[in-house]
Amino acid sequence: MITFKDIKGQIENLQKIGEGWRAVVYRGKFEGKDLSFKVAISDIHKHPIQKEGVILKEINKYSIGGTLRISGEDFIAYDYIEGKPLNEILNPDNYNHLISQLLNQAFLLDKLKIDKGEMHRPYTNVLVDKNLKIHLIDFERAKKTLYPQNILNIVQFITRGQTKTDQLLNLLKDYKKNQTEENFNKIKNYLNLK
Numbered sequence: 001m002i003t004f005k006d007i008k009g010q011i012e013n014l015q016k017i018g019e020g021w022r023a024v025v026y027r028g029k030f031e032g033k034d035l036s037f038k039v040a041i042s043d044i045h046k047h048p049i050q051k052e053g054v055i056l057k058e059i060n061k062y063s064i065g066g067t068l069r070i071s072g073e074d075f076i077a078y079d080y081i082e083g084k085p086l087n088e089i090l091n092p093d094n095y096n097h098l099i100s101q102l103l104n105q106a107f108l109l110d111k112l113k114i115d116k117g118e119m120h121r122p123y124t125n126v127l128v129d130k131n132l133k134i135h136l137i138d139f140e141r142a143k144k145t146l147y148p149q150n151i152l153n154i155v156q157f158i159t160r161g162q163t164k165t166d167q168l169l170n171l172l173k174d175y176k177k178n179q180t181e182e183n184f185n186k187i188k189n190y191l192n193l194k
Contacts, residue, residue, distance in 0.1 A: 004039045004075040011037070022048055022140060027080050036066060038140075039075040046074045048140045055114060055139045062108050065136055081135045083127030094132055099158055100193040101134045102126060106150035107184045117141035119153035151175060151184065158191070 008014070011028035017036070018025035022045040026037040040046045053071035056078060060067055066078030090098055102122065109116055118125055118141060125138040152172060159168070171190055175183040188194070 001073040002070075003073045004037065006072075007070075020138075030070075030077065033069060034080040035069055035077045036080045037075055037077045043074075049074065049076055052076060052140045052142065055142045059109070059112065059114065059139075062112070064105050064108060065139060081127050081129065081137065083129040083135055085124045086126040086128055086134070087123040089128040089132075096193055097132055098128060098134055099154075099191075100188070103151065103154055103184075103188060103193060105134065105136055106154045107179075107181075109150045110148045110179050110184075113144055113146060113148055114142055114150075115145045115148035116150055117143070119150045120156045122154070122157060147176075148179075151179070151187065155187065155191070 007030065011026075011030045014026055014028035014037075016024060017027045021041070023038045023040055026039065028035060028037065030037075038049060038052070040049045050071065050073075053068060053076040056065045056068040056076065057071070059065050066081050068076060068078045070077040086098065086102075106116075106119060116136065116139060118138075122136075125136065127135045127137055129135065152175070155168075155172060168187075168190055171183070171187050175187060
């Protein structure tokens, strides 16, 4: 399995664009493609990065996440996404459009039994491109589970600071028990999202 060091010299215009406590993210051109490279900071962080590559490979089939191009021993590389964090873009004019997309992708993840994690505060791990299309990034905390909570977490995010009605609480309870499209649509309708 290749390491980031193996290909680093072949990457053009390599620049650091982000850093977390497990990985550093770079942008650069490799074999003609504009890519993001997520590189483990140390050996103990290799596994979460490899796991993220496995999850990206699966969700890419449903047009979720950056398109995975390389999965290495200590890094993954996916198509660079030109966009701004959701919290910088979200406003009353685009709210319904963006939150509806976010819910749709969250529902797909629930159906795939993948809990993304951190969906209760999707500020910087959701990018919005110039066409107002959302892109979920940062799947290193994602995990397979029988009971994913993506929809429940998004609803928690969008209703923060509001009193949740009994009707909404019942809809969420129904969805938690049975994550069907019908129950999902009831939540969207309640929230006035198409």
